Amino acid sequence: MTDLNIIILAAxxxxxxxxxxxxxxxxxGGKPILHHVIAAARQLDPQKVIVVYGFxxxxxxxxxxxxxxxxxxxxxxxxxxxxxxxxxxxxTDDGYTLILLGDVPLVDVQACKxxxxxxxxxxxxxTFIKDDPSGYGRIVRNAEQQVLEIVEHKDASExxxxxxxxxxxxxxxxxxxxxxxxxxxxxxNAQKEYYLTDIIALSVKEGRAVLPLVVADAWSVTGxxxxxxxxxxxxxxxxxxxxxxxxxxxxxxxxxxxxxxGKLNCGRDVVIDVNCVxxxxxxxxxxxxxxxxxxxxxxxxxxxTKLAAFTHIDDxxxxxxxxxxxxxxxxxxxxxxxxxxxxxxxxxxxxxxGVGSKVxxxxxxxxxxxxxNVNVGAGVITCNYDGANKHKTMIEDDVFVGSDTQLVxxxxxxxGATIAAGSTITKNVPADSLTLCxxxxxxxxxxxxxxxxxxx
Numbered sequence: 490m491t492d493l494n495i496i497i498l499a500a501x502x503x504x505x506x507x508x509x510x511x512x513x514x515x516x517x518g519g520k521p522i523l524h525h526v527i528a529a530a531r532q533l534d535p536q537k538v539i540v541v542y543g544f545x546x547x548x549x550x551x552x553x554x555x556x557x558x559x560x561x562x563x564x565x566x567x568x569x570x571x572x573x574x575x576x577x578x579x580x581t582d583d584g585y586t587l588i589l590l591g592d593v594p595l596v597d598v599q600a601c602k603x604x605x606x607x608x609x610x611x612x613x614x615x616t617f618i619k620d621d622p623s624g625y626g627r628i629v630r631n632a633e634q635q636v637l638e639i640v641e642h643k644d645a646s647e648x649x650x651x652x653x654x655x656x657x658x659x660x661x662x663x664x665x666x667x668x669x670x671x672x673x674x675x676x677x678n679a680q681k682e683y684y685l686t687d688i689i690a691l692s693v694k695e696g697r698a699v700l701p702l703v704v705a706d707a708w709s710v711t712g713x714x715x716x717x718x719x720x721x722x723x724x725x726x727x728x729x730x731x732x733x734x735x736x737x738x739x740x741x742x743x744x745x746x747x748x749x750x751g752k753l754n755c756g757r758d759v760v761i762d763v764n765c766v767x768x769x770x771x772x773x774x775x776x777x778x779x780x781x782x783x784x785x786x787x788x789x790x791x792x793x794t795k796l797a798a799f800t801h802i803d804d805x806x807x808x809x810x811x812x813x814x815x816x817x818x819x820x821x822x823x824x825x826x827x828x829x830x831x832x833x834x835x836x837x838x839x840x841x842x843g844v845g846s847k848v849x850x851x852x853x854x855x856x857x858x859x860x861x862n863v864n865v866g867a868g869v870i871t872c873n874y875d876g877a878n879k880h881k882t883m884i885e886d887d888v889f890v891g892s893d894t895q896l897v898x899x900x901x902x903x904x905g906a907t908i909a910a911g912s913t914i915t916k917n918v919p920a921d922s923l924t925l926c927x928x929x930x931x932x933x934x935x936x937x938x939x940x941x942x943x944x945x
Contacts, residue, residue: 491609492536492584494664496576499523499591500543500563505715511545513591514552515719518726519750519768522713523553525594531557532598533587533605539576540591568682569658570674577671580664585609587661588685590712594722595729597709601659604702608661612692613700614639615659617707625655626686628701636699639686643679654703656686657710666692742781756792780814788819791827805837808844826861840871843886856898857882866892866910873898885920 503512513523523540530538542549543563550560561575573588580586585608587601604613614636616628626639627649639656640649670688678684689699704710708725712718730753731744739759741747746763753767756775765779769787773779777790780798787804790796794807797814805819808827813819817831822839825831829842832849840854843861848854850867856879857871869890871882880898884890888902891910902908903920912926 492581493533493605494537494539494580494584494586495530495533495535495589496539496541496573496586497523497526497530497589497591498541498569498572498658499526499549500541500546500566500572501592502544502566503592503714506713506719507716511549512713514545514549515713516750517594517713517719517723518730521552522594523549523591526589526591526596527553527555527558529596529598529601530587530589533601535587536584537579539579541572541575543572568676568680569685570671570683570687573667573685574671574683577668580668582665582668584664585661586664586667588659590658592712592714593658593710594713595706595708595711595726596659597704597706600702600704600706600709601661604659604661607700609663611698611700612662612666612689613660613702614689615657615704615710616654616701617657617704617710618653619655619707620653622650622653622655627652628654628656630654635693636689636701637693638690639684641678641680641684641686657704658685658712659710660685662688662692666697751786762798774809783814854882856880857884859884860886860888860904862886863888863890865890866894868893869896870894871896871898 499513501512506512514521517525537559538557539559539561541561541563543566546562559579563572563575587605589596600615607613619625624642626641627645629637629640629649631637670691673691674683674687676683692699713722727748730749731741731747734755735741737755738757739755741761743763747761748766751767751769754772756773758776759773760778762779762781764782766784771785772789774790774792776793778795780796782798783796783800785802788802789806791807791809793810795812799816800814802819804821805823807813807825808829810827811825811829813831816834818836820838823837824841826842826844828845830847830849831837834851835848836853838855840857842859843863845861846859846863848865852865852869854871856873863884872895873879882896882898883901885902885904887905889907891908893911894908895913897915900914900917902918905921906918907923908914908918909925914926918924
């Protein structure tokens with residue numbers, strides 16, 4: 490088998506996007522358009538992936554890591570043929586090349602595999618049927634339905650513009666022929682550009698048949714040229730993700746109201762309510778239930794856990810049969826063990842919570858280690874930051890922390906200790922003790938009058 494090279498054309502400015510960000514870096518499903526194309530290319534096991542870049546090139550390279558990528562600059566955008574010409578020095582004579590487009594994120598890998606079965610000997614082009622083919626290059630065939638040429642819309646006659654079979658821009662061919670054909674193309678056309686599509690007529694002229702592959706999935710060959718296109722592709726991408734989830738057995742209350750911006754892995758009997766967003770790598774194990782309006786990023790949620798509405802999770806792990814929310818926020822470094830409860834308006838950051846422990850109301854726990862069977866009352870705060878450095882709070886097993894307590898770190902609370910409500914703890918608390926720290930005893934002043942508003 491000869492070497493497969495893949496050229497990805499990603500040099501376009503994307504004027505209609507009306508953005509300073511290069512078009513190929515706009516996101517679909519939470520990652521840049523170009524990254525989708527590269528991921529598809531890698532599935533084809535190429536010997537080399539060449540990215541032709543232009544507008545915003547340094548930023549495109551910076552945001553597209555990969556030691557397997559070869560970058561080629563197209564300093565002037567003089568057409569698709571000119572773009573491929575820039576990559577020719579990296580191609581071997583005996584290999585073959587697949588050309589993909591950097592603004593077409595929903596690449597059909599299986600269709601590409603079908604093309605490549607014959608591309609080491611023939612020029613193969615993907616086409617599709619479009620009801621309104623305006624702006625697309627038309628596939629011109631003869632009476633025997635053999636492909637003769639591709640005519641760009643601006644250069645097409647009225648009869649040719651009536652053709653509904655159009656060029657996708659995705660094609661594959663032997664390298665030796667590609668190099669020969671590209672040396673013959675010119676810019677004598679309406680746009681004064683070097684069209685890659687001119688190689689079809691050159692192949693026919695040499696007596697080499699052009700093999701068309703008509704694809705049924707129009708989305709797999711649809712490029713993004715505007716924010717409207719971007720939104721439409723996003724919705725199609727999300728629809729495909731939800732179909733996969735439901736096929737796996739996931740229950741979605743409304744498949745049109747969920748966004749997956751990364752990879753979502755689900756076990757059996759997972760239930761997801763409306764308006765949830767999943768980012769990065771998220772794993773929901775068996776029996777997990779996600780309430781409405783949750784945002785979950787880079788998290789693992791163990792079996793049987795329930796997340797109530799408006800819970801936000803970022804880079805955290807939650808043990809089995811736990812309950813979190815509503816309106817809870819778990820920030821990076823949070824690790825909840827099994828059977829934990831984290832409730833209303835609780836924020837946890839860089840902290841571990843032991844088996845069976847509860848932080849149920851209006852509390853902040855940061856840079857802390859909390860043992861098993863600990864109860865943290867409402868309004869408790871770990872004061873972990875002194876204005877310059879972070880300090881840690883250690884709470885051992887079976888501790889009860891009363892409401893409205895401030896734990897000024899660094900501090901350790903011993904096993905089985907009880908802290909009275911309203912205490913400010915600045916020293917270590919001994920095990921199995923009651924500790925309280927209040928400014929003074931409660932007093933009532935008889936006859937005291939509230940201040941009255943001064944009327945002017």
